[in-house]
Amino acid sequence: MLNYIWFGMILIAVVVGTITGNIDAVTAAAIDMAKTAVTISIGLIGIMALWLGVMKIAEDSGLIRIIARAIKPITIRLFPDVPPDHPAMGSIVLNMAANILGLGNAATPLGLKAMEELQELNPEKDTATNAMCTFLAINTSSVQLILPATVVGLMGVVANQIFITTIIATGFSTIAAIVAVKSLEKMKRFAITGDTEDD
Amino acid sequence: MIETIVSAINEGAKYVIPLLLVGIPFYGLVVKKVKVYESFVEGAKDGFTIAVRIIPYLVAILVAIGMFRASGALDLMLTFLTPVLHLIGFPPENLPLAIMRPLSGSGSLGLLTDLVNEYGPDSLFAKIGATMFGSTETTFYVLAVYFGSVGIKKSRHALIAGLIADAVGIFSAVYIWSPVVLTFRRTLLSSDIQ
Numbered sequence: 001m002l003n004y005i006w007f008g009m010i011l012i013a014v015v016v017g018t019i020t021g022n023i024d025a026v027t028a029a030a031i032d033m034a035k036t037a038v039t040i041s042i043g044l045i046g047i048m049a050l051w052l053g054v055m056k057i058a059e060d061s062g063l064i065r066i067i068a069r070a071i072k073p074i075t076i077r078l079f080p081d082v083p084p085d086h087p088a089m090g091s092i093v094l095n096m097a098a099n100i101l102g103l104g105n106a107a108t109p110l111g112l113k114a115m116e117e118l119q120e121l122n123p124e125k126d127t128a129t130n131a132m133c134t135f136l137a138i139n140t141s142s143v144q145l146i147l148p149a150t151v152v153g154l155m156g157v158v159a160n161q162i163f164i165t166t167i168i169a170t171g172f173s174t175i176a177a178i179v180a181v182k183s184l185e186k187m188k189r190f191a192i193t194g195d196t197e198d199d
Numbered sequence: 200m201i202e203t204i205v206s207a208i209n210e211g212a213k214y215v216i217p218l219l220l221v222g223i224p225f226y227g228l229v230v231k232k233v234k235v236y237e238s239f240v241e242g243a244k245d246g247f248t249i250a251v252r253i254i255p256y257l258v259a260i261l262v263a264i265g266m267f268r269a270s271g272a273l274d275l276m277l278t279f280l281t282p283v284l285h286l287i288g289f290p291p292e293n294l295p296l297a298i299m300r301p302l303s304g305s306g307s308l309g310l311l312t313d314l315v316n317e318y319g320p321d322s323l324f325a326k327i328g329a330t331m332f333g334s335t336e337t338t339f340y341v342l343a344v345y346f347g348s349v350g351i352k353k354s355r356h357a358l359i360a361g362l363i364a365d366a367v368g369i370f371s372a373v374y375i376w377s378p379v380v381l382t383f384r385r386t387l388l389s390s391d392i393q
Contacts, residue, residue: 006260139341
């Protein structure tokens with residue numbers, strides 16, 4: 001899937017760029033974005049270190065386990081393959097809490113911590129598990145209660161009108177994410193093959 | 200009423216990070232006698248390796264997206280899609296944002312800024328746009344970063360599910376602000392929304 005989309009975007013870019021005469025811009029964008037990717041990753045180091053450090057304290061003091069246990073009724077349904085008391089559950093819950101509160105900076109490190117813990121349970125290290133896909137889909141559906149500061153800044157007083165509509169739209173997209181991921185994971189097309197064939 | 204709730208939530212949100220930063224070490228040190236400084240440093244070590252591990256995945260995704268954006272393919276898609284969108288009541292003004300949203304956070308924020316500057320924050324286009332922005336995520340970026348951090352190359356159904364969620368969020372944003380729903384909401388909450 002990603003293989004075709006990835007190549008498709010590059011192919012379309014080169015073909016359209018040639019027709020529209022934007023080919024120089026296409027080249028420049030490729031080089032620019034390669035640099036941007038590194039800048040973003042390097043910029044993550046400090047924030048990652050901060051939150052992973054705090055998370056380690058939470059883990060060593062047993063806080064993660066307590067959180068994981070508290071929200072068990074929901075998580076065992078969403079992630080049936082993950083043992084309910086596994087630390088991954090705690091990280092997943094904290095990541096979602098950070099997303100709901102609009103704490104983007106904290107959400108990413110917590111999410112990556114959750115991925116790392118889910119990977120421990122993964123027998124095929126280069127293939128995503130059902131739990132990983134569910135976690136990712138819920139994440140990309142943007143579970144959010146508090147509007148991003150950028151939107152509030154842009155919209156001014158009107159932001160108050162956006163507040164409820166955003167929660168409703170987010171609710172719909174999150175439900176869609178869960179339904180989609182749960183129905184797709186059963187499809188043969190997306191089965192874990194174990195060989196080198198990709199989706 | 201809604202204004203008060205919103206400002207109270209935004210006010211409270213300021214304290215979430217400070218509270219976590221003091222609360223978690225407090226619980227560790229005072230309640231559980233954990234060596235918090237040593238634990239922190241131990242955990243923080245992974246920050247570097249994870250950030251570096253993401254680089255190849257992020258380069259792959261961002262380069263493809265950057266090329267796609269720069270080529271003008273987005274404008275071409277607009278020309279083809281506009282007539283179709285009219286049929287289903289989707290405002291063409293909001294289409295660039297809808298397409299850009301899963302691809303690029305900064306790109307879609309730029310498009311939202313354009314909408315607000317062009318039509319004003321009180322316009323329907325800006326309201327739909329802001330709702331779209333808040334209810335969807337940059338799916339490609341999240342996929343690259345999250346899966347990249349643990350070396351997952353085969354993403355299976357994650358991308359499709361994420362894009363379905365984005366599409367539902369985007370269409371919800373449009374139809375929540377459609378005239379029919381708007382009238383219905385006004386009668387329900389006449390004092391709150393307006």
